[in-house]
Amino acid sequence: xxxxxxxxxxxxxxxxxxxxxxxxxxxxxxxxxxxxxxxxxxxxxxxxxxxxxxxxxxxxxxxxxxxxxxxxxxxxxxxxxxxxxxxxxxxxxxxxxxxxxxxxxxxxxxxxxxxxxxxxxxxxxxxxxxxxxxxxxxxxxxxxxxxxxxxxxxxxxxxxxxxxxxxxxxxxxxxxxxxxxxxxxxxxxxxxxxxxxxxxxxxxxxxxxxxxxxxxxxxxxxxxxxxxxxxxxxxxxxxxxxxxxxxxxxxxxxxxxxxxxxxxxxxxxxxxxxxxxxxxxxxxxxxxxxxxxxxxxxxxxxxxxxxxxxxxxxxxxxxxxxxxx
Amino acid sequence: xxxxxxxxxxxxxxxxxxxxxxxxxxxxxxxxxxxxxxxxxxxxxxxxxxxxxxxxxxxxxxxxxxxxxxxxxxxxxxxxxxxxxxxxxxxxxxxxxxxxxxxxxxxxxxxxxxxxxxxxxxxxxxxxxxxxxxxxxxxxxxxxxxxxxxxxxxxxxxxxxxxxxxxxxxxxxxxxxxxxxxxxxxxxxxxxxxxxxxxxxxxxxxxxxxxxxxxxxxxxxxxxxxxxxxxxxxxxxxxxxxxxxxxxxxxxxxxxxxxxxxxxxxxxxxxxxxxxxxxxxxxxxxxxxxxxxxxxxxxxxxxxxxxxxxxxxx
Numbered sequence: 285x286x287x288x289x290x291x292x293x294x295x296x297x298x299x300x301x302x303x304x305x306x307x308x309x310x311x312x313x314x315x316x317x318x319x320x321x322x323x324x325x326x327x328x329x330x331x332x333x334x335x336x337x338x339x340x341x342x343x344x345x346x347x348x349x350x351x352x353x354x355x356x357x358x359x360x361x362x363x364x365x366x367x368x369x370x371x372x373x374x375x376x377x378x379x380x381x382x383x384x385x386x387x388x389x390x391x392x393x394x395x396x397x398x399x400x401x402x403x404x405x406x407x408x409x410x411x412x413x414x415x416x417x418x419x420x421x422x423x424x425x426x427x428x429x430x431x432x433x434x435x436x437x438x439x440x441x442x443x444x445x446x447x448x449x450x451x452x453x454x455x456x457x458x459x460x461x462x463x464x465x466x467x468x469x470x471x472x473x474x475x476x477x478x479x480x481x482x483x484x485x486x487x488x489x490x491x492x493x494x495x496x497x498x499x500x501x502x503x504x505x506x507x508x509x510x511x512x513x514x515x516x517x518x519x520x521x522x523x524x525x526x527x528x529x530x531x532x533x534x535x536x537x538x539x540x541x542x543x544x545x546x547x548x549x550x551x552x553x554x555x556x557x558x559x560x561x562x563x564x565x566x567x568x569x570x571x572x573x574x575x576x577x578x579x580x581x582x583x584x585x586x587x588x589x590x591x592x593x594x595x596x597x598x599x600x601x602x603x604x605x606x607x608x609x
Numbered sequence: 610x611x612x613x614x615x616x617x618x619x620x621x622x623x624x625x626x627x628x629x630x631x632x633x634x635x636x637x638x639x640x641x642x643x644x645x646x647x648x649x650x651x652x653x654x655x656x657x658x659x660x661x662x663x664x665x666x667x668x669x670x671x672x673x674x675x676x677x678x679x680x681x682x683x684x685x686x687x688x689x690x691x692x693x694x695x696x697x698x699x700x701x702x703x704x705x706x707x708x709x710x711x712x713x714x715x716x717x718x719x720x721x722x723x724x725x726x727x728x729x730x731x732x733x734x735x736x737x738x739x740x741x742x743x744x745x746x747x748x749x750x751x752x753x754x755x756x757x758x759x760x761x762x763x764x765x766x767x768x769x770x771x772x773x774x775x776x777x778x779x780x781x782x783x784x785x786x787x788x789x790x791x792x793x794x795x796x797x798x799x800x801x802x803x804x805x806x807x808x809x810x811x812x813x814x815x816x817x818x819x820x821x822x823x824x825x826x827x828x829x830x831x832x833x834x835x836x837x838x839x840x841x842x843x844x845x846x847x848x849x850x851x852x853x854x855x856x857x858x859x860x861x862x863x864x865x866x867x868x869x870x871x872x873x874x875x876x877x878x879x880x881x882x883x884x885x886x887x888x889x890x891x892x893x894x895x896x897x898x899x900x901x902x903x904x905x906x907x908x909x910x911x912x913x914x915x916x917x918x919x920x921x922x923x
Contacts, residue, residue: 435804
């Protein structure tokens with residue numbers, strides 16, 4: 285194989301040894317400077333160890349250290365860190381995509397205080413409060429913090445009923461979990477400040493979900509039935525009240541009419557009677573004859589028979605007139 | 610030549626001194642502690658102070674150990690509780706090497722320690738979990754649930770009974786039992802906690818069934834409440850309707866009755882002046898009303914009106 289390469293002959297160029305020395309010195313100086321100057325980003329804090337011993341913390345900016353003796357550890361103290369439980373952000377962006385795996389499922393399934401099961405997804409936002417504690421008090425802070433969060437959330441969910449966890453107690457539980465977690469962080473001295481613990485999604489397990497929906501539907505059905513009954517009530521009662529009022533007014537009208545009529549009739553009678561009592565006989569006859577005069581012209585069939593001849597009635601052909609018509 | 614030999618000697622000596630120094634000096638960081646051994650024999654106490662330290666080169670060896678708190682996360686164990694419910698219990702703990710020397714002698718390194726901790730904590734967890742009911746493991750206080758009163762009757766009384774010990778105390782018990790043993794291997798154990806408790810699959814299915822039937826009961830209750838309330842409103846409607854109608858009827862009758870009475874009184878007062886005349890007048894009036902075109906009037910000549918047909922005498 286080596287034969288494939290064209291043979292080459294190198295000729296060392298002649299260089300003044302003075303330049304070589306200068307070149308070496310320059311390289312050494314550059315290496316020294318490079319290893320003694322370091323930069324701390326705005327969101328970081330620098331922890332300086334001198335021969336393994338913590339000596340100082342440095343703020344963002346350009347700093348100098350003793351090369352070879354001092355070592356820098358950078359901790360992002362200003363950055364808001366986030367941990368996800370029960371799901372993982374697969375692709376953050378405008379339309380963030382999430383995914384769940386068997387592992388995250390194990391994180392999310394938990395028991396409630398009434399021994400039911402809920403599926404919970406939540407996040408914790410935190411910051412590194414104390415870089416010294418964060419680095420030197422505990423080894424794997426992230427892993428420990430994960431375990432702590434799971435334990436705390438489960439402990440509090442375990443002290444609440446399934447209805448509280450899913451609906452009414454959600455924000456209270458989140459707040460309580462956050463406070464408990466902070467207490468635990470202080471106890472463990474892991475140098476973390478919990479900014480927020482938020483429940484993203486709390487659901488009954490999939491097989492149970494339809495029956496939870498059924499409850500909502502039943503609740504709506506209940507509301508609907510009650511509303512319908514009230515609307516029926518509201519349609520009928522005011523109408524009945526109106527009708528009652530109408531009947532009462534009408535009866536009042538009747539009363540007025542009846543009394544007025546009575547008064548009118550009786551006044552008329554009294555007036556007539558007054559005149560009548562002055563000459564009763566002739567008035568009586570006049571009234572009688574006037575009535576007869578009024579009645580008789582209207583009657584088509586008038587039969588007059590003599591009292592002496594009693595047999596006239598049978599000869600009358602009743603109904604004849606009707607037949608001719 | 611002589612000058613070159615001198616350089617060579619100096620270089621060699623410097624080289625050896627460097628090698629010796631590099632083995633004699635060692636850096637202990639904030640995160641570590643060190644045990645010095647001489648041919649495998651531990652020498653003196655552990656070095657816990659961070660900084661530069663010296664040992665005998667080549668003869669002595671520096672063994673580094675973690676000084677920080679370390680994590681332990683056990684595998685989930687399937688354990689039956691006292692009330693015979695099969696669950697997975699997953700615990701975690703933190704520990705540190707308290708006595709590096711003992712630690713070094715008994716378990717040698719972290720791998721050894723982790724497997725010892727597995728044995729100890731898992732064993733104690735099994736023992737303690739098996740002697741408590743599930744509810745004791747799940748709940749940590751006896752707080753009463755905030756429940757809308759509608760759900761009150763639904764809750765299974767068995768499932769919300771009071772606890773005597775609670776999760777926290779059980780974890781503490783596991784801790785105190787375990788840490789007695791871990792002390793013997795130079796490990797300080799702190800905060801054993803129950804991370805996860807879950808039902809075993811078969812049990813979980815039963816729990817789901819129970820949850821479903823519980824919800825169905827709630828749904829049925831809502832439905833019947835809806836029907837009940839609707840019927841109640843409908844009944845109220847009927848009652849008020851009857852009330853309104855009957856009250857109106859009563860008022861109407863009263864008003865009409867009073868008016869009738871009033872009219873009767875007025876008529877009586879007037880007609881009492883001459884009842885016979887009233888009868889005469891009223892009869893004439895009635896004649897007018899009842900006799901129309903179709904009426905057949907059969908009159909006798911005896912009638913007062915016709916008496917002049919036969920005679921004119923008085």
